[in-house]
Amino acid sequence: MPERPKKSDIKLPPEILDLLSGVEELELEDVDIEVGDLEVWFQPSALAAVPRVIAPKKIKPTSILEALFAPPVQKYPGEIVEVKLGATKSEGGSRGKPVIIGGEKSPAFYTFENPIPNPPVVSFDVFDSKVPLPKAVKMNFNDVLEDPVAWAKFSVKKFGADIITLHLVSIDPLNPKPSTPAEAAKTVEDVLQAVDVPLIVGGCGDPKKDLEVFEKVTEVAAGERLLISTVTLDMDIEKTAKLIKEHGHVALAFSPMDLNQARELNRRLFEFLPKEQIVMDTTTAALGYGLDYAYTIMERARLAGLMGDPELQQPMSSGTTNAWAAREAWQKMDPQWGARELRGPLWETVTALTLLLAGVDLFMMMHPAAVRTLQNTVKRLLEKRGMGDLRTIANWISAKF
Amino acid sequence: MTEREVKRAGIKKLSPIDVYMLLPKTNCKECGEENCIAFATKVVNREVSIDQCPPLLTKKYEKNYKQLSEMLRPAVRELSVGTGERMVTVGGKLVMYRHEFTYFNPTAIAIDVTDEMSDEEMLEIVKKTQEFNYTYIGNQLKLQMVAVRSTSNDPEKFKATVKKVAENTNLPLILCSFDPAILESGLMAISKDRPLIYAATKDNWRDVAELALMYNCPLVVSAPNDLTLLRSLVKTMKEYSIEDLALDPGTFPSEGLGDTVNNFTMIRRAACNMDDDLLGYPLIGTPIVAWTEPANSPTVSAWKEAQVASMLITRYADILIMHSTEGWALLPLTVLRQNIYTDPRKPVAVEAGLRTFGTPDENSPVLLTTNFALTYYTVAQDIESSDIDSYLLVVDSEGTAVDSGVAGRKMTAETVAEAVKESEIEKKVKHRKLIIPGKAARLSGEIEELSNWQVLVGPRDSSGIAKFLQEKWK
Numbered sequence A: 001m002p003e004r005p006k007k008s009d010i011k012l013p014p015e016i017l018d019l020l021s022g023v024e025e026l027e028l029e030d031v032d033i034e035v036g037d038l039e040v041w042f043q044p045s046a047l048a049a050v051p052r053v054i055a056p057k058k059i060k061p062t063s064i065l066e067a068l069f070a071p072p073v074q075k076y077p078g079e080i081v082e083v084k085l086g087a088t089k090s091e092g093g094s095r096g097k098p099v100i101i102g103g104e105k106s107p108a109f110y111t112f113e114n115p116i117p118n119p120p121v122v123s124f125d126v127f128d129s130k131v132p133l134p135k136a137v138k139m140n141f142n143d144v145l146e147d148p149v150a151w152a153k154f155s156v157k158k159f160g161a162d163i164i165t166l167h168l169v170s171i172d173p174l175n176p177k178p179s180t181p182a183e184a185a186k187t188v189e190d191v192l193q194a195v196d197v198p199l200i201v202g203g204c205g206d207p208k209k210d211l212e213v214f215e216k217v218t219e220v221a222a223g224e225r226l227l228i229s230t231v232t233l234d235m236d237i238e239k240t241a242k243l244i245k246e247h248g249h250v251a252l253a254f255s256p257m258d259l260n261q262a263r264e265l266n267r268r269l270f271e272f273l274p275k276e277q278i279v280m281d282t283t284t285a286a287l288g289y290g291l292d293y294a295y296t297i298m299e300r301a302r303l304a305g306l307m308g309d310p311e312l313q314q315p316m317s318s319g320t321t322n323a324w325a326a327r328e329a330w331q332k333m334d335p336q337w338g339a340r341e342l343r344g345p346l347w348e349t350v351t352a353l354t355l356l357l358a359g360v361d362l363f364m365m366m367h368p369a370a371v372r373t374l375q376n377t378v379k380r381l382l383e384k385r386g387m388g389d390l391r392t393i394a395n396w397i398s399a400k401f
Numbered sequence B: 001m002t003e004r005e006v007k008r009a010g011i012k013k014l015s016p017i018d019v020y021m022l023l024p025k026t027n028c029k030e031c032g033e034e035n036c037i038a039f040a041t042k043v044v045n046r047e048v049s050i051d052q053c054p055p056l057l058t059k060k061y062e063k064n065y066k067q068l069s070e071m072l073r074p075a076v077r078e079l080s081v082g083t084g085e086r087m088v089t090v091g092g093k094l095v096m097y098r099h100e101f102t103y104f105n106p107t108a109i110a111i112d113v114t115d116e117m118s119d120e121e122m123l124e125i126v127k128k129t130q131e132f133n134y135t136y137i138g139n140q141l142k143l144q145m146v147a148v149r150s151t152s153n154d155p156e157k158f159k160a161t162v163k164k165v166a167e168n169t170n171l172p173l174i175l176c177s178f179d180p181a182i183l184e185s186g187l188m189a190i191s192k193d194r195p196l197i198y199a200a201t202k203d204n205w206r207d208v209a210e211l212a213l214m215y216n217c218p219l220v221v222s223a224p225n226d227l228t229l230l231r232s233l234v235k236t237m238k239e240y241s242i243e244d245l246a247l248d249p250g251t252f253p254s255e256g257l258g259d260t261v262n263n264f265t266m267i268r269r270a271a272c273n274m275d276d277d278l279l280g281y282p283l284i285g286t287p288i289v290a291w292t293e294p295a296n297s298p299t300v301s302a303w304k305e306a307q308v309a310s311m312l313i314t315r316y317a318d319i320l321i322m323h324s325t326e327g328w329a330l331l332p333l334t335v336l337r338q339n340i341y342t343d344p345r346k347p348v349a350v351e352a353g354l355r356t357f358g359t360p361d362e363n364s365p366v367l368l369t370t371n372f373a374l375t376y377y378t379v380a381q382d383i384e385s386s387d388i389d390s391y392l393l394v395v396d397s398e399g400t401a402v403d404s405g406v407a408g409r410k411m412t413a414e415t416v417a418e419a420v421k422e423s424e425i426e427k428k429v430k431h432r433k434l435i436i437p438g439k440a441a442r443l444s445g446e447i448e449e450l451s452n453w454q455v456l457v458g459p460r461d462s463s464g465i466a467k468f469l470q471e472k473w474k
Helices: A014-019 A044-049 A148-159 A181-194 A207-220 A237-246 A259-270 A291-306 A320-325 A340-356 A368-382 A390-394 B016-020 B036-044 B059-072 B119-131 B155-168 B180-189 B205-214 B227-239 B257-273 B287-292 B298-314 B327-340 B373-386 B402-407 B413-423 B438-451 B462-472
Strands: A023-031 A053-061 A082-085 A099-102 A121-127 A163-167 A199-202 A227-231 A250-254 A278-281 A362-365 B078-081 B088-091 B108-114 B134-136 B139-141 B145-149 B173-176 B196-200 B219-222 B245-248 B319-322 B353-357 B366-370 B390-395 B433-436 B454-457
Touching: A053 B227, A082 A250, A121 A148, A121 A368, A148 A163, A148 A181, A148 A368, A163 A181, A181 A199, A181 A207, A207 A227, A207 A237, A227 A237, A227 A278, A237 A250, A237 A259, A250 A259, A259 A278, A259 A291, A291 A340, A291 B327, A320 A340, A320 A362, A340 A362, A340 A368, A340 B298, A340 B327, A362 A368, A368 B257, A368 B298, A390 B287, B016 B036, B016 B059, B108 B119, B108 B155, B108 B327, B119 B145, B119 B155, B134 B327, B139 B327, B145 B155, B155 B173, B155 B180, B173 B180, B173 B319, B180 B205, B196 B205, B196 B245, B205 B219, B205 B227, B219 B227, B227 B245, B227 B257, B257 B298, B287 B298, B287 B319, B298 B319, B298 B327, B353 B373, B366 B373, B366 B402, B373 B390, B373 B462, B390 B413, B402 B438, B413 B433, B413 B438, B433 B438, B438 B454
Parallel strands: A121 A163, A121 A362, A163 A199, A199 A227, A227 A250, A250 A278, B108 B145, B108 B319, B145 B173, B173 B196, B196 B219, B219 B245, B366 B390, B366 B433, B433 B454
Antiparallel strands: A023 A053, A082 A099, B078 B088, B134 B139, B353 B390
16 A cells, blocks of 8 residues: 555535545545635635645545535427327328327426437338348349339338338439339329328429429328428428428428528528428438538437427438448458448448437438337437346346356 | 636636636746736636646645646536546536537447456457557547446456456556445555545445545446435545545436436536536446346447447447447447547637649649548548649538538538639649539539539549549549
């Protein structure tokens, strides 16, 4: 043991003695005292005159000094809007069970502060025509890739999808033979027949063609409370919003990683649509390919909404499948980076978990393992306090595995 | 500002003037800046340390130096583990949310070995940990530490293992045991190396505190899922004059994960936003606990471990102890860490404009990409490895990748046409053929209209550039 400084007597004011209850011995040595330490004894004006004083340095407690902890809770002037996707028969649609998202009164999973009213949900992606998919994803859907109806059914039956996103990529004018709005609407009808979960219908990203298709789709699926993906600033917003309102659907407002544009788009939609019919998507970039921006924009949006910004209080959706844009997710790499069949789905998982903690309410995903991990995580995060058994985590130091 | 208010000013409250007032104000330029106010601005932005002001280090300014140190002290203290070149510094966080400023000192990841492993196995893991490296946008992604666990409960065995590990790596170590006798024998093996001691608990705190003092080592205080106890232990350690602390609120990988995420979040909020001094220390997470749960295969455990680790990287962990050395598990985590710790004040972009590869001539291909740094470096690397002389036109997409740039109208036919014009590429090549990324295919028609160049749609991923050029560019 190192040599201890000599003990000496010192008179302490009573408040110091109170602070030291539980201390057995008091060891003192000459020390330079810091400004903070002196405040108990001296008025600040006395400081300059007393550059060095004798003060307690090493004080060895003999029992644990109690310091209480109170959860640092905060109040927020705003809250997130609740949005219902899908409508049952009695509500004018044909879905078995609608899904409600949003309604948060605190940042993501601050359950020490407020409960999470509606758990975040996952939608499985289904494409209406062939798209390039990574091998690790494809292998899970091999038999149904050619048929969106079978694909949707399979995702619900095999993987328990809460929602299906039907991407109408076949309508893209860049295709050699783009499908017509009527053809696309027929696919939507077929999928609605085949599964009874809420449906998200996605366009191809061409603002003009998407609107033409949405015109037809909103009509044939009137009352189903579809989520129409997406409405963007360069579309005819009035027309799109009115269609959505007239036929009882929900708009997915997409903005390109820019809070001002997200606000502007919501503001314009508010003119035609109730808040309960708008979800927002501020863009998802893949892990390693801009996830930091996506994460921070979402976190800022959520905090701003809670702090009272009325234009950022819509629940958030994420196109998490974008994680597969990262080449580390799908490429064969040097053996030290492991099999892409594991690396890929973990890439999607990490992208999703990160955005879950930023406040995303609705995930559009692809790989069943990533989806299951996210769903399990949400379940764990929503459990009441004290579910963990301390004995199970106490022995990791000496455990053999 | 009164002295009381200046104390530990939050990053949002601190202005360059506050710092300037305490500087010598002589504009001596010894720090390399034009004047004291310029220096103060950099200090506030944490670009330079006050130690770079030589006059401030003299006796005359002793008081100012102390005051400045206190003012600039981050809400979460910095903690250094190890010595010399591979010393790791963690903590030092000024804010809770990265957009409020930026995060400093990326999460250090430690991989474990035990004192019952064969030398061969142990050295293999140490080597893997030490040599782990992935190059990503010009950064080297690495692992930082080795955690040595005592599974034997035999002090001599532990001592021998710690010694052997230290001989074979210059990474700092974490010594893991709840038994003070075991910890002490480990410390004796590397008494000058300042390993991190894991951990002081409600049962062993007195003995472990003595060890931390005796060997001058940083110390983890551990109070699984009990923040009152954690705060109490910190208070106790501070009374013991131990300031180099890290906090372990426990890590539940399954049941209890919600508590764990809440605990990390509450601690960080208390430190950053509520001035809670006792919780203003770096946080340590132990995703390795996932391996103690029953699982059908190591893959499942490694997956679960990575899942927990990723959430704790996002939610404020400064150190993580992990078990898996699988590349598929560690790569996404080290990339996530890099993403979370980039400075959100600076867009990750390269300069737009025309680049040349090899020695292109008037018949060489002209390719197009965006100025998002990662996109640019990836494309540049692929063109280089294709060994084909070519031009690369980098469009200013405000630092977004091709797909999000197109979707978000940051890269449009207009910006492309303008970039073609501005680059004066028309004076350099005879042809008028522009190869655009596959993910920008939708812009083809419009680009042709606006630029009068013919568009060739290239591969969706730049790894296909070599093949594309060989087949399509003749």
